[in-house]
Amino acid sequence: MSDWLLSGAPRTAACELYCFPHGGGTAAEYRRWARDLRTARVHAVQLPGRGPRLHEPVPGSMRELVEAFVAHVPLPTDRFVFFGHSLGALFAYEVTRALAAAGRPLPDRLVVSGFRAPHLPHPATGIHRLPDDELLDTVARLHGGLPDEVLASAELRETAAAALRADYRVLETYAWQAGDPLPVPLTVFGGEDDRIAADELEAWSEHTSAGATVRLFPGGHFYLRERPAPVQRALAAALASTRGARRSTPC
Template sequence: MPNWLLSAAPRAAACDLYCFPHGGGSAAEYLRWSRDLRTARVHAVQLPGRVPRLHEAAPGTMRELVEAFVAEAPLPAGRFVFFGHSLGALFAYEITRALAAAGRPLPARLVVSGFRAPHLPHPVTQIHRLPDDELLDTVARLHGGLPDEVLASAELRGLAASALRADYRILETYVWHAGEPLPVPLTVFGGEDDRITADELEAWSEHTSAGATVRRFPGGHFYLREGPVPVQRALSAALATVRAGERSTTC
């Protein structure tokens, strides 16, 4: 069975929090959150085609990724929350839709970050077709987030370009299909200086029949790195509403 999850140690009475990485991101970044999110057991999602799953082919489309995750990833019968940043928000949303379509247990809350509502037009780009160096330079210019140590190493640049190319291929070939709003509460985060506007974040409310809350934080696209403490506090508060019995599948 493919190893989709890098999981923190179990905690009594803790929510299972599944974190989906941003484009080109790694699972390890979110696993570090477990030190501060004391009411959650963090499960960082590891995508095929990147460390430590380099031997596996990266999915070519959103449908391939969603179908593989739903079929193979171990999810509990209840008591879990999804979080996704940037492209990870779209992954988490589409996986939740697939679970709903299959009659499977749904997350008690869906937390999406740094991504415009999926029904809105997305800029038409072909970043996944660029040569490695141009691809990295373009992503760094648009969003930042590429560590200096990665950019300084030829080997790490190659790995980063491969991961980003796979993720941008999924994003740039993605087509949203209309469907019923999810019966799952939404929490929407974003950076005040990000290219994603307040209106584009507010538009996520159209994708839930269970209510949505929106909060923006100081910083750009990677505001959650620039000021992690208030973000983690807000995420803890979202988890607390689940623990308080917001839905029948409570933590």
């Protein structure tokens, strides 16, 4: 398939679900989903500079990241959905915009999670410029999600800091460019205790002409780890309800 994807086993009549990781994350985040989401074949996106691609150059901007993904990832022409959490939500959104601009087939649905609507100002924190230890401590304080075994190991801390620095550079140098709303239905997930407010999630509706729904789950920024079962059920329902204008069969 592609160095960009860690893909589950093919499933008959299954929707192709492409999962974009959070800042500092890897494709391993979605390994269980490949087993548990029975109606989808999960393709977890693996970014350069981490996991088995650790020694590859890391794109320095969202534009470079999107261009590389669109150029190197073979997407189907039918029955696929994008899911992205946190920075992955923004990445999935910009990939969808790039596909639309190129006149290529679009996902049946875009599911974004744990990220405010892209036209809203993002806090100018400068996290990607911090020293490693301060960067890790800041991310852990803002969002959590860093395992204790990573924080306890000097080698793992260095690797985690490098991945987070690369992703925060992409995020903190990103500037949304106005354009037409996507002709793709949007599903928006978020944690009830996350720092992102409900109205910041609801503002995603401005980025689609095909309708948007918002669903909040108990938990913080990584609510999808805290209680994965209801999130997976809601995602499966979103896949089952999708019937894109370009498709004869829903995912």
